[in-house]
Amino acid sequence: MQNKSVSQTEENYLKVIYKLDEKAEGKISTSSISEMMGIAPASVTDMLGKLSDKKLISYKKYQGVSLTPSGRKTAVMVIRKHRLWEHFLVEKLGLSWDEVHEIAEQLEHIRSEKLFDKLDAYLKFPKFDPHGDPIPDSNGNFTNTSAIPMSSCNLNGKYLITGVADHSAEFLRYLTRTGMILGCQFTVKEKQEYDNSFLILKQGTKNELAVSNEIAKKLLVTKARD
Amino acid sequence: MQNKSVSQTEENYLKVIYKLDEKAEGKISTSSISEMMGIAPASVTDMLGKLSDKKLISYKKYQGVSLTPSGRKTAVMVIRKHRLWEHFLVEKLGLSWDEVHEIAEQLEHIRSEKLFDKLDAYLKFPKFDPHGDPIPDSNGNFTNTSAIPMSSCNLNGKYLITGVADHSAEFLRYLTRTGMILGCQFTVKEKQEYDNSFLILKQGTKNELAVSNEIAKKLLVTKARD
């Protein structure tokens, strides 16, 4: 009953299933996986059979899939590697947060326990990646955060930007341009009724900044003490 | 006339062809590639056809192969990536020189110009990897060295260990155990006629060390000023 080896492709499927599970939008369907991966539904069905044979997912035809403990662990370890590399690329090599995802997609499949133990230590066991996503530790445990979407901030509340819900390069570059980067503190000055947009005042600045509801939904914040 | 994309597998073939070319043992044959890669000769023939179609090698049936400029460039860039990563793994992460090869074999296929520019700068543009092999710069130029095998050292000559001709983990661990690591300086005290072994005195030590011809052939040294 050995750990059968898991291919890169299989790792990618598990990662996507994990992410769909995390979103908790009910059943994980063949089509949702197909759509997220840009792969034909028939190909997904095929792979689900293989992952099921390897006991990485449980799968009944037409009924959607779920991760087994072993499949979940594999997925979490891929995510751990991805986020550790992203941290490295930004903090050590000085790449920007909008250009590390693609590179980390490649690096996340490197196989070497020891490498990742050493990398983790070298980076001082970071808890979060450059987008504010938690980095699971070597046992697969995540740090819990109480981040909420900016769209649910209270008037006059003081918050800290701690994450993003949209990882696209375009969105990240928009945030960089407007100075809404991780760690930035702000106070909600106004909440517009008609379009749910905000006027915020960033700490250390003078001019208020308008933030649309679209943007606010994609920004994750935590309450700062006033 | 675009750069067609080169698969990981193709990169590995080009790297092996490059290394066989470097050894300059005459014609690069199907069987030498087969042997070095542990892949059946028939499979190699097949791949040579593909590489030839892509103009990465020139290949006439039964006549052996040689790299085209484009194939050589690809090979050199793979070697550059491999050696940069090895340097990183040893100097930054603290892995030992006998355990980095396998990991670098995976890392050498990561695609991102920018990553390697940044990594190179981060490592301060190293000229040599942990085994003393030269790291080509971003234009593919190698630093020239005048290393010779230790087996051709002169009696009473003073030398510096600067490289290895055998990269196996076993050999590297043997060197580590006996303290014959890169940068170590020594003087040749005796040269045995009957077995071509040496007695050397390492700088800063008191006891002479016996080095068999087998070992001496696999150690690369440069003359030190006396």
Add this chain to the structure above:
DNA sequence: TAATTAATTTAGACAAATCTAAAAATATGT
């Protein structure tokens, strides 16, 4: 140089991961 041996290539097959088109199962709407 002719015969034998060795190296190389060809032919045909296979596994992994994908595709398209068609069939089957499930879900939806009046």
Add this chain to the structure above:
DNA sequence: ACATATTTTTAGATTTGTCTAAATTAATTA
């Protein structure tokens, strides 16, 4: 609840990189 629409699966094909066995070419040796 039945007809229709959607989702999922099956079937069969394709590409890449590999294999073994057989055929062909080149090299060696008697």
